[in-house]
Amino acid sequence: MTRLAIVLALILSLVAPPIASANGLPTAKPEQVGLSAERLDRIGQTLRADVERGRIAGAVVMVARKGRVAYSHAVGFRDKAAGAPMTTDAIFRLASMTKPIVTVAALSLYEEGRLLISDPVSKYFPPFAKLQVGVERIDATGKTVLYTVPLDREMTIQDLMRHTSGLTYGNRGTTQVHKLYPESSNVASQTLTGDELIDRLSKVPLLHQPGTTWEYGLSVDVLGRVVEVVTGKPLAQVLEERIYRPLKMTDTGFLLPAEKRARLAQPLPTHPDTGKAYTVPDPAVPRKFDCGGGCAVGTAGDYVRFAQMLLNHGSLDGARVLGTRTVDYMTADHLGSISRGPGLHMGARRRGPPGERPLVDSRLGRRLLLARSVRHVLVGRSQGRDGRRLVDAVAVRPALQSPRQEPGVPGDHRIAREVQC
Numbered sequence: 001m002t003r004l005a006i007v008l009a010l011i012l013s014l015v016a017p018p019i020a021s022a023n024g025l026p027t028a029k030p031e032q033v034g035l036s037a038e039r040l041d042r043i044g045q046t047l048r049a050d051v052e053r054g055r056i057a058g059a060v061v062m063v064a065r066k067g068r069v070a071y072s073h074a075v076g077f078r079d080k081a082a083g084a085p086m087t088t089d090a091i092f093r094l095a096s097m098t099k100p101i102v103t104v105a106a107l108s109l110y111e112e113g114r115l116l117i118s119d120p121v122s123k124y125f126p127p128f129a130k131l132q133v134g135v136e137r138i139d140a141t142g143k144t145v146l147y148t149v150p151l152d153r154e155m156t157i158q159d160l161m162r163h164t165s166g167l168t169y170g171n172r173g174t175t176q177v178h179k180l181y182p183e184s185s186n187v188a189s190q191t192l193t194g195d196e197l198i199d200r201l202s203k204v205p206l207l208h209q210p211g212t213t214w215e216y217g218l219s220v221d222v223l224g225r226v227v228e229v230v231t232g233k234p235l236a237q238v239l240e241e242r243i244y245r246p247l248k249m250t251d252t253g254f255l256l257p258a259e260k261r262a263r264l265a266q267p268l269p270t271h272p273d274t275g276k277a278y279t280v281p282d283p284a285v286p287r288k289f290d291c292g293g294g295c296a297v298g299t300a301g302d303y304v305r306f307a308q309m310l311l312n313h314g315s316l317d318g319a320r321v322l323g324t325r326t327v328d329y330m331t332a333d334h335l336g337s338i339s340r341g342p343g344l345h346m347g348a349r350r351r352g353p354p355g356e357r358p359l360v361d362s363r364l365g366r367r368l369l370l371a372r373s374v375r376h377v378l379v380g381r382s383q384g385r386d387g388r389r390l391v392d393a394v395a396v397r398p399a400l401q402s403p404r405q406e407p408g409v410p411g412d413h414r415i416a417r418e419v420q421c
Helices: 037-052 095-111 126-130 157-162 185-191 194-201 219-231 235-247 258-263 300-311 324-330 410-420
Strands: 005-010 058-065 068-079 132-138 144-150 380-383 389-396
Touching: 037 058, 037 068, 058 300, 095 157, 095 219, 095 235, 095 300, 095 324, 126 194, 157 219, 185 219, 194 219, 219 235, 235 300
Parallel strands: 005 389
Antiparallel strands: 005 058, 058 068, 132 144, 380 389
């Protein structure tokens, strides 16, 4: 994966003039790194229009290419109700942007031989060996009845990483299986401890047979618990030691310190589509467990450092987080025919020809794969007619969205297209 470009668009339903840095990354004028200042400004124009239409409160956008930040822009309000303008150091609820970070932590343990991608999840949580798969059928009276069938095979660490475990979110559908699951990672972390989550999931049927269907859900929350079991440490501590501290991501974590609360970006008070009051969890209040599926907070500057680390094949400013071949394998297409959207991998989304890479599970090799949803994050590539990659992108979707909105929202593609022109 060559270092060509990163686009980081933080549009957490919130969406000021350009500034010159992003958490220590060097800066450049757009034309110095092969970008167009005029075309980049279309991103700001689009987001300002969304602010004016009441679609979002504000946003922060950062674009980096060849390791240098060429565009950094704040639009709208950090807190519209208070009349506070958006700033580029605003702290956002990262939602599912948390998932790639947790996945990278798990991959670093794989490189040390402390877990294997082919490990069954039951190795860490034995009750998962007895899971069943839910099947809805219509009985003789015309009533929908939920049956269960045995597993064809157990879910693995690989399945957690690429969302093929069969686990789901309760808000992803209306079947009887969906009704048995916590609505989201946020809800789970507010109502259940980590042990209680595992206990609950061990007693409900899966939505699909493991390895057969990509399904957005609680997979990375379970992966985070695996990381805790392997290390014997809270997930927050593992992420601090293995990712945040080495990469100097000083504003990222699960709990927002009191001294940083004034920088927290707030969403619109009502949903722009339904008009209903919209509330989000307070990141200054501790969760019942460190929710790997969607509970971190952080800045655009911090996340662009994380993304640049991946583009650098696992290192940044002399700090190595992952091995080069691990990152290469991580960003290959491993879902093949079961993928949804333009190719999903382990913690990353790829644009390009579909394919399927084999699982290589050696304690000495640094190979693995990962797939995650693009509901909030886009980390990928755009290709020109000659197949040459033009843009690597990371995009964060708005926090205000329909509860059952499907992954791959057109807005992500709109921003990426403007940059690659």
